[in-house]
Amino acid sequence: MPKKIPASGTDARLPNRGVAPLRAALNTRTISTGVVATLFGCTGPAVIVMNAAESGHLSDAQTVAWLFAIYVLGGLISVIFSLRYRLPISGAYTIPGAAILAASLQTIPFNEAVGAFIASGVMVLALGASGLIGRLAHWLPVPIVMAMIAGALFRFATGAVDSVVSAPWVAGIAALAFFLTGRLLRSVPPVLVAGLVGLGIALWLGQLQPTEVSLGFVMPSFTAPAFSWQAFFAIAVPLTALVIGAENAQAIGVLMAEGYEPPVNRMTIASGVGGILAGLLGGHNANIAGPMTAICSSEQAGADPRLRYGASLINGALFMLFGLFAGLAVPFILALPKALIMVIAGLAMIGVLLGAFQQAFGKNSPCQVGAFVALTVAMSQFSLLGVSSPFWALISGVAVSVLLGEISAARATRSAEVGT
Template sequence: MFGLKLTHVTSGLLPALVGYTGSIAVIFAAIEALGATQAQANSWLWALGIGMGVSSFILALRYKMPILTAWSTPGAALIAVSAEGIPLEQAVGAFLFCAVLLVLTGATGLFARLTRLIPPALANAMLAGILFRFGLGTFEAMEQAPAMVLMMLATWLAGRLWFPQVTVAAVLLVGAAFCAATGQYNPAVGVSLDLATPVFVMPDLNWAVMISLGLPLYLVTMTSQNMPGVVVLKSAGYEPPVSATLVVTGMTSLILAPFGGYAFNFAAITAALCAGPDTDPDPGQRYKAALIGGVVYLIAGLFGATVISLFLMAPEALVLAIAGIALLGIITSSLSAAITDTQDRDAAVLTFMMVVSGVSFLNIGAPVWGLLLGLVAKGVLDRRGRN
């Protein structure tokens, strides 16, 4: 941790703020669909925080890259809509099945070889499309809190001119101070300092449930989470240890599934918050932000619902604005890299527009479809040079 900067700390705090506030409701919906008790629900929050914290810290420290892991948000949505009526014990068996598939995918190296086939222009277009929707959140937040968002944007502009190394930290402080001064934090959210307690659920390995729930959970986690997560790091100039990360996240899922850690994977949006130049001009030092992020996740897991309530106190406009502003730099660099290569520019634009559309088919999200469309377009357009 030698040489830790303020930007490492702020960039490490943002993933937890954005991740928890942005998708904790989906986790609660998944827990409710499975009929978990309050104690089991608290155990889920413990397992998810501990799993993300430990795996992120290990991977970032070992490979000196801003590798963050995350719970599978589309996986939680899948559980919420398809697991109603499934006993919790059988659902845990499906989680274990998914974890085994993740480990095997990493151990065989097949997924790593697949990601190396993605052209850089299409990878950057895919990333820009993913982050673009979050960038729009800054301006959507103006409808809720125009004065606050304008002050945050003014702080960002000033920071780009006079204090670029701490711009995002300053923006966060200005937004938080404005909310405190104007009473925008939700006082109805109760806070109690209680440590979360893990609750073990004995798995029931029902093959029908493993196929109907565990296999789709694996597929959506791979396509909607791991693929974009790899692209984020590649677009930032890193060569992530794809196979090793899949093994680590798969083993983490395998260990923590009985406690509620249903599936872990590469982070995408939250990883982008640590991987850009605003975190540190030196790419070799940005991993320190991921270490901070891992510690924050650990604390969030240990205190479970207490930390979640603190996140839920923040107004939605603050979360939308800080997430969008923090991602402006990497959106700019990704768009620029996507259209610089004239040979792949048309395919990259198609990829970008498909991803921004947000369309989804067969439970597979727009990022994957956008990438596939771009690859097909590239294959067709590359024939121009051969004719």
């Protein structure tokens, strides 16, 4: 288990405070990792949001307002948490939530959906303010949480392999550059080199084709909210479960896997406030983001985990710029080959996945069967009541460990160790 790194807001003795440490945190590794997280968050996820907006027959101005809300507020969350707590905590929005909205907006008027966005933010805020999420996070067995993280993030690894298969020149050479850099040039961020090499190959092959997107430089148009029970149960409840059970849980687990002590309740409160403000601006929940936090907290952001918050700071600043100029930025971002984005994201996840597997299934892991169940459920496409697999992975893993007596045995062992 790596040494725990508390948030700087709770431990004034940490050396990474002040102007000089902030400068140290903005180095080539954190900057390149922040750019990778931004590219990941501004490509495929942006398409999902635009598809949802199209299914709801939103105007271009409403779509720009949606993108403005989630990227500017998500980026603001990253900047605030990075500077306040000196931890690599990134904000964005729930990507699965945007996906389920593509179906919901076909039958629910957008003004009622906006009301549901606000209601979801209120529920998340209430859960964070109650302290319940923090107590639950400390109660959950670490191996089961780590197994859920490994299962939820494993799609990045398989996505990287699929990208190499589908685009061997772009993705394959980028992956080769990553591993060669790690072997030969230890002072240079491998992710940065892989991205630049892949981009160069894509330019050489003529694979940077601007995507035809109907958005232009238009002013956002905000929608007055309306409230209905149909929208509440179809949108607000699933979004709340996704923010808590998928995004926040994944981010908290990743941070724990990297040795940090995340401010769980404050992360949940921020996700609730972000959800309310995003709803008022016409977008769904802006919250702590699992995938972007995983990228920014990984070893690709540098060997010193105390400086990795610089990656989230860069990620947040770029997200805010993207949101401010969404109407102009989308076509250029979408011109990047999807295979290149996927392989870079997968390579950035290697350290996180290795750490999660080691903590979940190490020799002294007390809940290996429960962790295995959590892993398999998180890797599946299982969904129930509009909630995706990471949440159910935690539930099923804990249930199996309780049934087999793994949790009680682990607690008895810890009590004996403390007694001696």
